[in-house]
Amino acid sequence: MVVDASDMPTAVLLETHSSAHGDSSATAPTDAQVMAKVEFVDFPIREDNKFQIMFKPDATVTEAGSANAIAESIRIPVTWMNKEKGQSFKKTLTAGDFTEKRASAASQVWTAGQWYLIKSLTLPAQQALKLGLQTFVDNRVDPAILIHRQVVT
Amino acid sequence: MKPTRKNTEAGAEWAKSFDPGALAAGASKQYTTESAELRPGIKEKGFFNALTVVNNSDVDIAIDFDFNPDRRRTVPAHAAVPYTNLVPYQEMNVLNKSATTATAAGEVEITIRNERDVMRRGL
Numbered sequence: 001m002v003v004d005a006s007d008m009p010t011a012v013l014l015e016t017h018s019s020a021h022g023d024s025s026a027t028a029p030t031d032a033q034v035m036a037k038v039e040f041v042d043f044p045i046r047e048d049n050k051f052q053i054m055f056k057p058d059a060t061v062t063e064a065g066s067a068n069a070i071a072e073s074i075r076i077p078v079t080w081m082n083k084e085k086g087q088s089f090k091k092t093l094t095a096g097d098f099t100e101k102r103a104s105a106a107s108q109v110w111t112a113g114q115w116y117l118i119k120s121l122t123l124p125a126q127q128a129l130k131l132g133l134q135t136f137v138d139n140r141v142d143p144a145i146l147i148h149r150q151v152v153t
Numbered sequence: 154m155k156p157t158r159k160n161t162e163a164g165a166e167w168a169k170s171f172d173p174g175a176l177a178a179g180a181s182k183q184y185t186t187e188s189a190e191l192r193p194g195i196k197e198k199g200f201f202n203a204l205t206v207v208n209n210s211d212v213d214i215a216i217d218f219d220f221n222p223d224r225r226r227t228v229p230a231h232a233a234v235p236y237t238n239l240v241p242y243q244e245m246n247v248l249n250k251s252a253t254t255a256t257a258a259g260e261v262e263i264t265i266r267n268e269r270d271v272m273r274r275g276l
Binding site for chain 2: 003006007008009054101102109111113114115116117120
């Protein structure tokens with residue numbers, strides 16, 4: 001979703017079910033061909049606005065008291081625009097591009113049906129992005145999207 | 154019961170009070186645009202921009218607007234705090250910040266409001 005510099009939500013770009021992201025399988029899929037695909041969303045996220053990922057669990061999850069965090073795998077294809085140069089390019093956002101908002105923590109509870117803000121990316125000056133790709137070479141790989149976090153319960 | 158001219162508090166375009174009920178330690182309750190408490194206001198005004206929390210419990214209560222912890226307002230135990238001219242919000246998370254103490258029903262009262270802009274109100 002998109003929020004402005006005051007953290008006020010301005011748009012929801014995409015809402016998918018966890019079953020499209022490997023569901024409750026232990027490890028994240030690594031083959032982009034089997035991942036869900038994302039369409040191009042013609043809504044620009046401009047500088048100072050934030051691109052955020054929220055999570056609403058179907059069932060309550062309680063993380064283990066220790067050694068709870070295993071791995072996180074994020075792959076979000078976007079079109080990144082450099083406004084000052086008037087140029088855009090394709091980019092795949094990964095976990096490292098985002099600021100962590102709710103990391104895995106020992107004994108942490110994720111209550112069923114509640115929304116949690118998990119990732120946030122603030123657009124730098126003179127930059128903008130749109131979710132998805134307008135054109136791609138391989139439509140089974142390029143627009144593949146994955147948001148997967150593995151924890152021990 | 155006699156009908157009142159406008160079902161709002163003074164200065165408010167739309168207001169509603171409700172009790173979030175008992176909250177276990179560390180637990181939260183979320184209100185979305187579909188919640189019975191918020192939906193009438195969303196339908197009429199689109200958003201809320203003011204809030205009052207009367208917290209008579211023994212724990213600190215946090216309100217996260219639009220479920221965003223970056224927009225948190227904390228109401229200390231046994232305190233009443235009014236907030237006005239807030240960045241508009243449509244949804245909220247009510248969190249019991251205590252790790253050990255629960256709240257009971259009736260101890261917390263939340264009033265959500267949509268207020269006219271202070272300038273336009275001519276004050």
